[in-house]
Amino acid sequence: MSTIQKSTFAMYGLTVLASTLILVGCGKKTTNGDQSAGGGNSVEIQNAGSDTMVNLAQAWAEAYGAANNNVDVAVAGGGSGTGIAALINGTADIANCSRAMKSSELTKSVNTHGQDPKQYVMGLDALAVYVHKDNPLDEITIEQLGGIYGEDGAITKWSQLGVKSSDGNDEIIRISRQSNSGTYVYFKETVVPKGKEFKLGSRDLHGSKDVVELVGNTPSAIGYSGMGYATDHVKMLKVALKEGETYYAPSLQNSLDRKYPIARPLYMYTTGEPTGHIKSYIDWCLTDAGQKIVVDNGYIPAPKN
Protein backbone atom coordinates (compact mmCIF):
# COMPACT_ATOMS: atom_id res chain seq x y z
CA MET A 1 0.00 0.00 0.00
CA SER A 2 2.56 2.53 1.08
CA THR A 3 4.94 1.67 -1.76
CA ILE A 4 2.14 2.25 -4.25
CA GLN A 5 1.45 5.61 -2.67
CA LYS A 6 5.09 6.52 -2.79
CA SER A 7 5.46 5.71 -6.45
CA THR A 8 2.28 7.67 -7.21
CA PHE A 9 3.87 10.57 -5.43
CA ALA A 10 7.09 10.19 -7.34
CA MET A 11 5.11 10.18 -10.59
CA TYR A 12 3.22 13.25 -9.50
CA GLY A 13 6.47 14.97 -8.61
CA LEU A 14 8.07 14.05 -11.91
CA THR A 15 5.08 15.32 -13.86
CA VAL A 16 5.16 18.62 -12.02
CA LEU A 17 8.90 18.89 -12.55
CA ALA A 18 8.65 18.09 -16.23
CA SER A 19 5.80 20.49 -16.87
CA THR A 20 7.69 23.22 -14.99
CA LEU A 21 10.73 22.63 -17.16
CA ILE A 22 8.61 22.81 -20.29
CA LEU A 23 6.98 26.02 -19.09
CA VAL A 24 10.34 27.54 -18.21
CA GLY A 25 11.62 26.59 -21.63
CA CYS A 26 8.66 28.27 -23.31
CA GLY A 27 9.00 31.34 -21.13
CA LYS A 28 12.59 31.78 -22.08
CA LYS A 29 11.84 31.63 -25.74
CA THR A 30 9.17 34.32 -25.59
CA THR A 31 11.33 36.68 -23.54
CA ASN A 32 14.15 36.32 -26.00
CA GLY A 33 11.80 37.10 -28.83
CA ASP A 34 10.47 40.15 -27.03
CA GLN A 35 13.90 41.46 -26.32
CA SER A 36 15.08 41.26 -29.88
CA ALA A 37 11.84 42.88 -31.04
CA GLY A 38 11.65 45.69 -28.46
CA GLY A 39 15.31 46.43 -27.80
CA GLY A 40 15.57 49.07 -30.51
CA ASN A 41 17.64 52.20 -30.31
CA SER A 42 16.29 53.67 -27.08
CA VAL A 43 18.62 54.93 -24.36
CA GLU A 44 18.05 54.04 -20.72
CA ILE A 45 18.90 56.38 -17.87
CA GLN A 46 19.17 54.71 -14.46
CA ASN A 47 17.83 56.93 -11.69
CA ALA A 48 17.85 55.71 -8.08
CA GLY A 49 17.75 57.01 -4.53
CA SER A 50 15.55 58.89 -2.11
CA ASP A 51 12.17 57.41 -1.26
CA THR A 52 10.89 60.91 -0.65
CA MET A 53 11.62 61.78 -4.25
CA VAL A 54 10.52 58.53 -5.83
CA ASN A 55 7.01 59.70 -6.83
CA LEU A 56 8.40 62.95 -8.17
CA ALA A 57 11.16 61.18 -10.08
CA GLN A 58 8.61 58.75 -11.50
CA ALA A 59 6.41 61.63 -12.67
CA TRP A 60 9.40 63.33 -14.31
CA ALA A 61 10.44 60.09 -15.98
CA GLU A 62 6.96 59.51 -17.40
CA ALA A 63 6.53 63.05 -18.68
CA TYR A 64 10.00 63.05 -20.18
CA GLY A 65 9.54 59.60 -21.72
CA ALA A 66 6.26 60.73 -23.31
CA ALA A 67 7.96 63.70 -24.92
CA ASN A 68 11.17 61.85 -25.91
CA ASN A 69 10.43 58.43 -27.33
CA ASN A 70 14.01 57.31 -27.50
CA VAL A 71 14.83 57.96 -23.84
CA ASP A 72 13.66 55.66 -21.08
CA VAL A 73 14.25 56.76 -17.48
CA ALA A 74 14.15 53.88 -14.99
CA VAL A 75 13.41 55.07 -11.45
CA ALA A 76 14.14 53.13 -8.26
CA GLY A 77 13.75 54.10 -4.61
CA GLY A 78 15.54 52.57 -1.65
CA GLY A 79 16.75 55.65 0.17
CA SER A 80 19.25 58.43 -0.46
CA GLY A 81 22.17 56.37 0.84
CA THR A 82 21.25 53.51 -1.45
CA GLY A 83 21.05 55.89 -4.42
CA ILE A 84 24.48 57.34 -3.75
CA ALA A 85 25.93 53.87 -3.27
CA ALA A 86 24.43 52.91 -6.66
CA LEU A 87 25.85 56.07 -8.24
CA ILE A 88 29.33 55.29 -6.93
CA ASN A 89 29.07 51.63 -7.96
CA GLY A 90 28.03 52.71 -11.43
CA THR A 91 24.60 51.04 -11.38
CA ALA A 92 22.83 54.42 -11.43
CA ASP A 93 23.46 57.44 -13.67
CA ILE A 94 21.65 59.91 -11.45
CA ALA A 95 21.17 59.65 -7.68
CA ASN A 96 18.14 61.32 -6.10
CA CYS A 97 19.04 62.54 -2.68
CA SER A 98 16.99 64.26 0.01
CA ARG A 99 20.13 65.27 1.91
CA ALA A 100 23.54 66.56 0.85
CA MET A 101 26.26 64.00 0.15
CA LYS A 102 28.29 63.13 3.25
CA SER A 103 32.02 63.86 3.13
CA SER A 104 32.77 60.14 3.24
CA GLU A 105 30.55 59.55 0.20
CA LEU A 106 32.14 62.51 -1.59
CA THR A 107 35.63 61.12 -1.10
CA LYS A 108 34.51 57.70 -2.23
CA SER A 109 32.93 59.06 -5.39
CA VAL A 110 35.99 61.15 -6.24
CA ASN A 111 38.26 58.15 -5.65
CA THR A 112 36.15 55.89 -7.84
CA HIS A 113 35.37 58.22 -10.71
CA GLY A 114 38.26 60.68 -10.61
CA GLN A 115 36.10 63.79 -10.62
CA ASP A 116 33.93 65.81 -8.27
CA PRO A 117 30.26 64.79 -8.28
CA LYS A 118 27.88 67.41 -9.60
CA GLN A 119 25.02 68.56 -7.37
CA TYR A 120 21.68 69.97 -8.59
CA VAL A 121 18.95 71.44 -6.39
CA MET A 122 15.74 70.12 -7.94
CA GLY A 123 13.21 71.52 -5.48
CA LEU A 124 12.44 71.92 -1.79
CA ASP A 125 10.63 69.60 0.55
CA ALA A 126 8.93 70.56 3.77
CA LEU A 127 8.98 67.69 6.26
CA ALA A 128 5.64 67.60 8.00
CA VAL A 129 5.15 66.29 11.53
CA TYR A 130 2.11 64.03 11.37
CA VAL A 131 -0.32 62.95 14.07
CA HIS A 132 -3.61 61.08 13.85
CA LYS A 133 -6.51 63.24 12.69
CA ASP A 134 -8.30 62.84 16.06
CA ASN A 135 -5.29 63.98 18.05
CA PRO A 136 -6.12 67.31 19.76
CA LEU A 137 -2.54 68.59 19.35
CA ASP A 138 -2.14 71.34 16.72
CA GLU A 139 1.28 72.84 17.31
CA ILE A 140 4.68 71.64 18.37
CA THR A 141 8.14 73.16 18.80
CA ILE A 142 11.44 71.82 17.54
CA GLU A 143 12.52 71.61 21.20
CA GLN A 144 9.55 69.39 22.03
CA LEU A 145 10.27 67.21 18.99
CA GLY A 146 13.84 66.90 20.29
CA GLY A 147 12.42 65.79 23.64
CA ILE A 148 10.25 63.18 21.93
CA TYR A 149 12.74 61.83 19.41
CA GLY A 150 16.14 62.62 20.94
CA GLU A 151 18.33 60.11 22.75
CA ASP A 152 18.07 61.82 26.15
CA GLY A 153 14.67 63.41 25.52
CA ALA A 154 12.29 63.38 28.48
CA ILE A 155 8.97 63.48 26.62
CA THR A 156 7.35 60.06 26.33
CA LYS A 157 3.70 60.79 27.21
CA TRP A 158 1.05 62.81 25.45
CA SER A 159 0.11 64.33 28.82
CA GLN A 160 3.55 65.98 28.91
CA LEU A 161 2.45 67.93 25.84
CA GLY A 162 -0.83 68.79 27.55
CA VAL A 163 -3.11 66.65 25.41
CA LYS A 164 -4.93 63.35 25.65
CA SER A 165 -4.79 60.85 22.79
CA SER A 166 -8.22 59.92 21.40
CA ASP A 167 -7.76 56.21 22.20
CA GLY A 168 -6.73 56.92 25.80
CA ASN A 169 -3.22 55.55 25.34
CA ASP A 170 -0.87 58.07 26.91
CA GLU A 171 2.36 56.70 25.51
CA ILE A 172 3.68 58.51 22.44
CA ILE A 173 4.26 55.95 19.70
CA ARG A 174 7.26 57.29 17.80
CA ILE A 175 7.41 56.44 14.14
CA SER A 176 10.71 56.97 12.40
CA ARG A 177 12.55 55.87 9.27
CA GLN A 178 15.31 53.38 8.56
CA SER A 179 18.77 54.86 8.96
CA ASN A 180 19.67 54.98 5.26
CA SER A 181 16.83 57.36 4.48
CA GLY A 182 17.63 61.00 3.79
CA THR A 183 14.49 61.94 5.70
CA TYR A 184 15.90 60.20 8.79
CA VAL A 185 19.20 62.04 8.58
CA TYR A 186 17.63 65.41 7.89
CA PHE A 187 15.03 65.12 10.65
CA LYS A 188 17.72 64.03 13.10
CA GLU A 189 19.92 66.98 12.22
CA THR A 190 17.01 69.38 12.58
CA VAL A 191 15.31 68.25 15.79
CA VAL A 192 17.84 66.26 17.81
CA PRO A 193 20.53 68.27 19.66
CA LYS A 194 23.86 68.20 17.83
CA GLY A 195 25.95 65.09 18.33
CA LYS A 196 23.00 63.12 19.71
CA GLU A 197 21.06 60.26 18.17
CA PHE A 198 17.42 59.27 18.04
CA LYS A 199 15.92 57.57 21.08
CA LEU A 200 15.85 53.80 20.62
CA GLY A 201 12.53 51.99 20.41
CA SER A 202 10.92 53.95 17.60
CA ARG A 203 9.15 51.99 14.86
CA ASP A 204 11.50 52.37 11.92
CA LEU A 205 9.56 52.09 8.69
CA HIS A 206 10.78 51.72 5.16
CA GLY A 207 8.92 54.31 3.16
CA SER A 208 7.60 57.86 3.35
CA LYS A 209 4.10 56.67 2.56
CA ASP A 210 4.20 53.90 5.18
CA VAL A 211 4.87 56.42 7.93
CA VAL A 212 1.80 58.49 7.07
CA GLU A 213 -0.32 55.38 6.67
CA LEU A 214 0.70 54.01 10.06
CA VAL A 215 0.10 57.36 11.78
CA GLY A 216 -3.33 57.44 10.13
CA ASN A 217 -4.07 54.02 11.67
CA THR A 218 -2.63 54.71 15.11
CA PRO A 219 -4.33 57.34 17.29
CA SER A 220 -1.38 57.77 19.67
CA ALA A 221 1.38 57.94 17.07
CA ILE A 222 3.60 60.75 15.86
CA GLY A 223 5.69 60.57 12.69
CA TYR A 224 7.51 62.67 10.12
CA SER A 225 7.42 62.51 6.34
CA GLY A 226 7.30 64.69 3.25
CA MET A 227 4.28 66.99 3.22
CA GLY A 228 3.29 65.63 -0.18
CA TYR A 229 2.17 62.39 1.50
CA ALA A 230 -0.63 63.88 3.64
CA THR A 231 -3.94 61.97 3.65
CA ASP A 232 -7.37 62.51 5.21
CA HIS A 233 -6.45 60.30 8.16
CA VAL A 234 -3.62 62.46 9.46
CA LYS A 235 -3.01 65.99 10.62
CA MET A 236 0.08 68.09 9.94
CA LEU A 237 1.28 70.05 12.98
CA LYS A 238 2.33 73.69 12.88
CA VAL A 239 5.96 74.00 13.93
CA ALA A 240 7.90 76.71 15.75
CA LEU A 241 11.56 76.73 16.69
CA LYS A 242 10.86 77.20 20.37
CA GLU A 243 8.17 78.12 22.86
CA GLY A 244 6.96 81.70 22.36
CA GLU A 245 7.82 81.95 18.67
CA THR A 246 5.32 81.88 15.84
CA TYR A 247 4.09 78.49 14.68
CA TYR A 248 4.10 77.96 10.92
CA ALA A 249 2.14 75.41 8.93
CA PRO A 250 4.10 73.29 6.44
CA SER A 251 2.87 75.15 3.36
CA LEU A 252 4.46 76.05 0.06
CA GLN A 253 4.66 79.73 0.90
CA ASN A 254 6.07 79.26 4.40
CA SER A 255 8.78 76.96 3.07
CA LEU A 256 9.72 79.29 0.21
CA ASP A 257 9.93 82.16 2.72
CA ARG A 258 12.12 79.95 4.91
CA LYS A 259 9.76 80.48 7.82
CA TYR A 260 8.78 76.82 8.27
CA PRO A 261 11.73 75.32 10.16
CA ILE A 262 11.82 71.80 8.65
CA ALA A 263 12.26 72.38 4.92
CA ARG A 264 15.16 71.00 2.93
CA PRO A 265 16.53 70.96 -0.60
CA LEU A 266 16.03 67.91 -2.81
CA TYR A 267 19.11 67.04 -4.85
CA MET A 268 20.15 65.11 -7.90
CA TYR A 269 23.78 63.97 -8.16
CA THR A 270 25.86 62.75 -11.07
CA THR A 271 29.42 61.45 -10.78
CA GLY A 272 30.82 64.37 -12.76
CA GLU A 273 29.69 66.99 -15.26
CA PRO A 274 26.90 65.13 -17.08
CA THR A 275 26.75 64.87 -20.86
CA GLY A 276 24.29 63.83 -23.57
CA HIS A 277 20.97 62.35 -22.53
CA ILE A 278 21.63 62.62 -18.80
CA LYS A 279 22.38 66.33 -19.05
CA SER A 280 19.32 67.02 -21.22
CA TYR A 281 17.15 65.10 -18.73
CA ILE A 282 18.30 67.07 -15.68
CA ASP A 283 18.08 70.36 -17.59
CA TRP A 284 14.55 69.49 -18.61
CA CYS A 285 13.58 68.74 -14.98
CA LEU A 286 14.66 72.28 -14.10
CA THR A 287 12.58 73.93 -16.85
CA ASP A 288 9.15 75.37 -16.09
CA ALA A 289 7.51 72.18 -17.34
CA GLY A 290 9.66 70.06 -15.05
CA GLN A 291 9.18 72.36 -12.07
CA LYS A 292 5.42 72.27 -12.53
CA ILE A 293 5.61 68.55 -11.81
CA VAL A 294 7.46 69.43 -8.57
CA VAL A 295 4.51 71.58 -7.47
CA ASP A 296 2.00 68.93 -8.59
CA ASN A 297 3.70 66.43 -6.28
CA GLY A 298 3.39 68.67 -3.23
CA TYR A 299 6.91 70.05 -3.20
CA ILE A 300 8.33 73.52 -3.64
CA PRO A 301 10.08 74.50 -6.90
CA ALA A 302 13.84 75.04 -6.86
CA PRO A 303 14.94 78.62 -6.25
CA LYS A 304 16.04 80.20 -9.56
CA ASN A 305 19.64 81.36 -9.68
Next chain:
Amino acid sequence: MLQRSKYKVIREVLIEWIIRICGISAVVFVFAIFLFVFWQGKGLIFSGDFDFWKFLTTKEWYPASENNPRYGVSALIAGTVSVTVLAMIIAVPFGLGAALFISEFCSPKLKETLKIVIELLAAIPSVVWGFIGLTIMNHLIMELFGAPIGLTVLNGAIILALMSVPIIVSIGEDALQAVPDSYREAGIGLGVTRWQMVYKVLLPAAKNGLLAAVLLGVGRAIGETMAVLMATGHAVHIPFDAEFPFLHGLDSVRTLTATIAAELGETARDSSHYQVLFIIGILLFTITFAVNLTADLIVKGVKGK
Protein backbone atom coordinates in the same frame (compact mmCIF):
# COMPACT_ATOMS: atom_id res chain seq x y z
CA MET B 1 32.82 -13.25 -22.30
CA LEU B 2 31.22 -9.90 -22.73
CA GLN B 3 33.68 -7.05 -23.13
CA ARG B 4 32.47 -3.59 -22.15
CA SER B 5 33.38 -0.84 -24.56
CA LYS B 6 35.92 1.74 -23.50
CA TYR B 7 33.34 4.47 -24.00
CA LYS B 8 30.99 2.91 -21.47
CA VAL B 9 33.73 2.53 -18.87
CA ILE B 10 34.77 6.15 -19.23
CA ARG B 11 31.19 7.28 -19.10
CA GLU B 12 30.58 5.47 -15.84
CA VAL B 13 33.69 6.87 -14.25
CA LEU B 14 32.67 10.33 -15.40
CA ILE B 15 29.15 10.01 -14.03
CA GLU B 16 30.50 8.72 -10.76
CA TRP B 17 32.76 11.74 -10.44
CA ILE B 18 29.99 14.18 -11.30
CA ILE B 19 27.68 12.83 -8.64
CA ARG B 20 30.57 12.73 -6.21
CA ILE B 21 31.17 16.44 -6.82
CA CYS B 22 27.45 17.11 -6.38
CA GLY B 23 27.58 15.25 -3.10
CA ILE B 24 30.49 17.09 -1.56
CA SER B 25 29.58 20.47 -3.05
CA ALA B 26 27.21 21.16 -0.16
CA VAL B 27 30.09 20.85 2.28
CA VAL B 28 32.23 23.14 0.15
CA PHE B 29 29.45 25.72 -0.07
CA VAL B 30 28.80 25.77 3.66
CA PHE B 31 32.48 26.29 4.41
CA ALA B 32 32.86 28.86 1.64
CA ILE B 33 29.90 30.85 2.92
CA PHE B 34 31.11 30.75 6.49
CA LEU B 35 34.58 31.83 5.43
CA PHE B 36 33.15 34.63 3.30
CA VAL B 37 30.96 35.97 6.09
CA PHE B 38 33.82 35.71 8.54
CA TRP B 39 36.23 37.38 6.10
CA GLN B 40 33.89 40.34 5.58
CA GLY B 41 33.54 40.86 9.31
CA LYS B 42 37.07 40.10 10.44
CA GLY B 43 38.41 43.63 9.97
CA LEU B 44 36.30 44.90 12.80
CA ILE B 45 36.70 41.83 15.02
CA PHE B 46 40.48 42.20 15.05
CA SER B 47 40.59 45.99 14.95
CA GLY B 48 41.13 46.32 18.71
CA ASP B 49 38.28 48.72 19.45
CA PHE B 50 35.65 46.04 19.02
CA ASP B 51 34.55 44.57 22.33
CA PHE B 52 32.67 41.35 21.70
CA TRP B 53 31.18 41.26 25.17
CA LYS B 54 29.89 44.81 24.81
CA PHE B 55 28.53 43.88 21.38
CA LEU B 56 26.47 41.10 22.92
CA THR B 57 25.32 42.81 26.11
CA THR B 58 24.51 46.45 25.33
CA LYS B 59 21.35 47.57 23.61
CA GLU B 60 22.58 50.78 21.96
CA TRP B 61 22.39 50.14 18.22
CA TYR B 62 23.58 53.29 16.46
CA PRO B 63 25.61 51.91 13.57
CA ALA B 64 25.09 54.88 11.26
CA SER B 65 26.06 57.57 13.75
CA GLU B 66 28.66 59.98 12.38
CA ASN B 67 30.36 60.90 15.63
CA ASN B 68 29.60 58.09 18.06
CA PRO B 69 28.69 54.77 16.44
CA ARG B 70 27.69 52.12 18.96
CA TYR B 71 27.15 48.49 18.13
CA GLY B 72 25.07 46.72 20.76
CA VAL B 73 22.87 43.87 19.66
CA SER B 74 21.27 42.67 22.89
CA ALA B 75 17.96 44.27 21.92
CA LEU B 76 18.14 42.61 18.51
CA ILE B 77 18.91 39.24 20.07
CA ALA B 78 15.99 39.77 22.46
CA GLY B 79 13.84 40.57 19.43
CA THR B 80 14.80 37.37 17.64
CA VAL B 81 14.41 35.27 20.78
CA SER B 82 11.03 36.75 21.72
CA VAL B 83 9.50 36.28 18.28
CA THR B 84 10.91 32.76 17.94
CA VAL B 85 9.80 31.62 21.40
CA LEU B 86 6.28 32.95 20.97
CA ALA B 87 6.10 31.49 17.45
CA MET B 88 7.05 28.08 18.81
CA ILE B 89 4.52 28.32 21.64
CA ILE B 90 1.91 28.72 18.91
CA ALA B 91 3.38 26.41 16.25
CA VAL B 92 4.42 23.37 18.29
CA PRO B 93 0.95 22.32 19.53
CA PHE B 94 -0.53 23.00 16.09
CA GLY B 95 2.26 21.29 14.20
CA LEU B 96 2.51 18.20 16.39
CA GLY B 97 -1.28 17.94 16.62
CA ALA B 98 -1.56 18.06 12.86
CA ALA B 99 1.22 15.49 12.47
CA LEU B 100 -0.54 13.14 14.90
CA PHE B 101 -3.88 13.56 13.17
CA ILE B 102 -2.44 12.98 9.71
CA SER B 103 -0.38 10.01 10.79
CA GLU B 104 -2.82 8.22 13.08
CA PHE B 105 -6.38 9.40 12.95
CA CYS B 106 -7.45 10.38 9.47
CA SER B 107 -8.53 8.37 6.44
CA PRO B 108 -5.94 7.73 3.70
CA LYS B 109 -7.78 9.96 1.26
CA LEU B 110 -7.95 12.93 3.62
CA LYS B 111 -4.34 12.27 4.52
CA GLU B 112 -3.10 12.81 0.97
CA THR B 113 -5.15 15.99 0.58
CA LEU B 114 -3.93 17.39 3.90
CA LYS B 115 -0.30 16.63 3.10
CA ILE B 116 -0.51 18.44 -0.22
CA VAL B 117 -2.27 21.45 1.27
CA ILE B 118 0.22 21.70 4.13
CA GLU B 119 3.07 21.57 1.66
CA LEU B 120 1.37 24.38 -0.24
CA LEU B 121 1.42 26.39 2.97
CA ALA B 122 5.20 26.03 2.94
CA ALA B 123 5.32 27.34 -0.62
CA ILE B 124 3.86 30.76 0.16
CA PRO B 125 6.67 33.30 -0.26
CA SER B 126 7.74 35.01 2.94
CA VAL B 127 7.13 38.49 1.55
CA VAL B 128 3.49 37.53 1.07
CA TRP B 129 3.34 36.50 4.72
CA GLY B 130 4.88 39.87 5.51
CA PHE B 131 2.11 41.61 3.60
CA ILE B 132 -0.49 39.72 5.58
CA GLY B 133 1.24 40.77 8.79
CA LEU B 134 1.51 44.39 7.73
CA THR B 135 -2.08 44.76 6.58
CA ILE B 136 -4.55 42.19 7.95
CA MET B 137 -2.84 41.15 11.20
CA ASN B 138 -1.92 44.73 12.07
CA HIS B 139 -5.58 45.76 12.12
CA LEU B 140 -6.73 42.53 13.77
CA ILE B 141 -4.31 42.92 16.67
CA MET B 142 -5.24 46.56 17.17
CA GLU B 143 -8.94 45.65 17.23
CA LEU B 144 -8.72 42.49 19.33
CA PHE B 145 -6.14 43.52 21.91
CA GLY B 146 -6.64 47.27 21.92
CA ALA B 147 -2.95 47.69 21.18
CA PRO B 148 -1.89 51.14 19.98
CA ILE B 149 -0.07 49.52 17.07
CA GLY B 150 -0.39 46.05 15.58
CA LEU B 151 3.18 45.55 14.35
CA THR B 152 4.34 43.55 17.34
CA VAL B 153 6.07 40.44 18.64
CA LEU B 154 2.70 38.68 18.53
CA ASN B 155 2.12 39.61 14.88
CA GLY B 156 5.56 38.35 13.83
CA ALA B 157 5.16 35.23 15.96
CA ILE B 158 1.83 34.26 14.39
CA ILE B 159 3.26 34.73 10.91
CA LEU B 160 6.37 32.73 11.79
CA ALA B 161 4.24 30.04 13.41
CA LEU B 162 2.28 29.62 10.18
CA MET B 163 5.55 29.41 8.28
CA SER B 164 7.14 26.78 10.50
CA VAL B 165 4.05 24.58 10.97
CA PRO B 166 4.54 22.83 7.57
CA ILE B 167 8.09 21.83 8.53
CA ILE B 168 7.01 20.56 11.93
CA VAL B 169 4.10 18.65 10.39
CA SER B 170 6.00 16.93 7.61
CA ILE B 171 9.02 15.95 9.70
CA GLY B 172 6.87 15.07 12.69
CA GLU B 173 4.68 12.90 10.51
CA ASP B 174 7.75 11.11 9.13
CA ALA B 175 8.89 10.45 12.69
CA LEU B 176 5.52 8.94 13.58
CA GLN B 177 5.48 6.84 10.43
CA ALA B 178 8.92 5.52 11.34
CA VAL B 179 7.49 3.85 14.46
CA PRO B 180 6.95 0.19 13.45
CA ASP B 181 3.34 -0.94 13.08
CA SER B 182 4.04 -3.80 15.49
CA TYR B 183 4.16 -1.22 18.33
CA ARG B 184 0.69 -0.01 17.43
CA GLU B 185 -0.64 -3.55 17.02
CA ALA B 186 0.82 -4.60 20.34
CA GLY B 187 -0.84 -1.65 22.03
CA ILE B 188 -4.23 -2.25 20.42
CA GLY B 189 -3.84 -5.96 21.16
CA LEU B 190 -3.60 -5.16 24.86
CA GLY B 191 -6.99 -3.52 24.60
CA VAL B 192 -6.00 0.13 24.98
CA THR B 193 -7.92 2.86 23.19
CA ARG B 194 -6.41 4.58 20.21
CA TRP B 195 -5.62 7.70 22.19
CA GLN B 196 -3.95 5.71 24.99
CA MET B 197 -1.90 3.96 22.34
CA VAL B 198 -0.82 7.36 20.98
CA TYR B 199 0.41 8.88 24.20
CA LYS B 200 1.68 5.78 25.94
CA VAL B 201 3.36 4.06 22.99
CA LEU B 202 3.66 6.26 19.96
CA LEU B 203 4.82 9.54 21.48
CA PRO B 204 7.57 7.99 23.64
CA ALA B 205 8.76 5.94 20.67
CA ALA B 206 8.85 8.92 18.30
CA LYS B 207 9.94 11.58 20.77
CA ASN B 208 13.40 12.19 19.29
CA GLY B 209 12.03 12.61 15.78
CA LEU B 210 9.35 14.96 17.05
CA LEU B 211 11.94 17.00 18.93
CA ALA B 212 14.01 17.23 15.75
CA ALA B 213 10.91 18.45 13.91
CA VAL B 214 10.42 21.18 16.48
CA LEU B 215 14.08 22.20 16.33
CA LEU B 216 14.03 22.47 12.55
CA GLY B 217 10.96 24.66 12.95
CA VAL B 218 12.95 26.82 15.37
CA GLY B 219 15.75 27.07 12.83
CA ARG B 220 13.29 28.23 10.22
CA ALA B 221 11.87 30.84 12.57
CA ILE B 222 15.26 32.26 13.59
CA GLY B 223 16.45 32.58 10.03
CA GLU B 224 13.32 34.13 8.57
CA THR B 225 13.80 37.73 7.47
CA MET B 226 11.32 39.38 5.18
CA ALA B 227 8.14 38.48 7.04
CA VAL B 228 9.43 39.57 10.44
CA LEU B 229 10.91 42.73 8.97
CA MET B 230 7.43 43.71 7.85
CA ALA B 231 5.40 42.42 10.77
CA THR B 232 7.33 43.25 13.94
CA GLY B 233 7.49 47.04 13.71
CA HIS B 234 11.27 47.21 13.45
CA ALA B 235 11.89 48.97 16.77
CA VAL B 236 15.09 48.47 18.78
CA HIS B 237 13.45 47.44 22.02
CA ILE B 238 13.71 44.65 24.60
CA PRO B 239 10.25 43.15 25.15
CA PHE B 240 11.22 41.19 28.27
CA ASP B 241 11.02 42.22 31.91
CA ALA B 242 11.42 40.59 35.29
CA GLU B 243 7.73 40.48 36.21
CA PHE B 244 4.99 38.18 34.99
CA PRO B 245 4.23 37.60 32.10
CA PHE B 246 7.94 38.28 31.32
CA LEU B 247 7.33 38.73 27.60
CA HIS B 248 5.28 41.62 26.27
CA GLY B 249 3.73 40.30 23.10
CA LEU B 250 2.32 43.67 22.16
CA ASP B 251 5.67 45.47 22.03
CA SER B 252 7.44 46.15 18.74
CA VAL B 253 10.85 44.58 18.28
CA ARG B 254 13.54 44.25 15.67
CA THR B 255 15.28 40.98 14.86
CA LEU B 256 18.89 40.23 13.88
CA THR B 257 17.91 39.14 10.39
CA ALA B 258 15.68 42.15 9.74
CA THR B 259 18.52 44.47 10.77
CA ILE B 260 20.87 42.96 8.20
CA ALA B 261 18.23 43.09 5.48
CA ALA B 262 17.27 46.67 6.20
CA GLU B 263 20.76 48.10 6.57
CA LEU B 264 23.18 46.19 4.38
CA GLY B 265 22.09 47.89 1.17
CA GLU B 266 23.03 51.33 2.40
CA THR B 267 26.43 50.68 3.93
CA ALA B 268 29.68 51.46 2.21
CA ARG B 269 31.75 48.32 1.59
CA ASP B 270 34.27 47.57 4.35
CA SER B 271 33.00 50.35 6.61
CA SER B 272 32.56 49.45 10.28
CA HIS B 273 28.80 49.35 9.84
CA TYR B 274 29.16 46.91 6.93
CA GLN B 275 31.48 44.70 8.97
CA VAL B 276 29.32 44.70 12.07
CA LEU B 277 26.39 43.47 9.97
CA PHE B 278 28.55 40.56 8.88
CA ILE B 279 29.41 39.89 12.52
CA ILE B 280 25.66 39.64 13.12
CA GLY B 281 25.68 37.21 10.19
CA ILE B 282 28.31 35.10 11.97
CA LEU B 283 26.22 35.19 15.14
CA LEU B 284 23.11 34.03 13.25
CA PHE B 285 25.07 31.35 11.45
CA THR B 286 26.35 30.07 14.79
CA ILE B 287 22.86 30.01 16.33
CA THR B 288 21.20 28.17 13.44
CA PHE B 289 24.17 25.83 13.16
CA ALA B 290 23.81 24.92 16.83
CA VAL B 291 20.06 24.37 16.43
CA ASN B 292 20.45 22.20 13.33
CA LEU B 293 23.32 20.23 14.82
CA THR B 294 21.22 19.48 17.90
CA ALA B 295 18.38 18.34 15.66
CA ASP B 296 20.75 16.11 13.68
CA LEU B 297 22.26 14.56 16.79
CA ILE B 298 18.78 13.83 18.11
CA VAL B 299 17.77 12.17 14.82
CA LYS B 300 21.01 10.15 14.98
CA GLY B 301 19.95 9.10 18.45
CA VAL B 302 16.75 7.69 16.93
CA LYS B 303 18.67 5.61 14.43
CA GLY B 304 21.17 4.45 17.04
CA LYS B 305 18.41 2.74 18.98
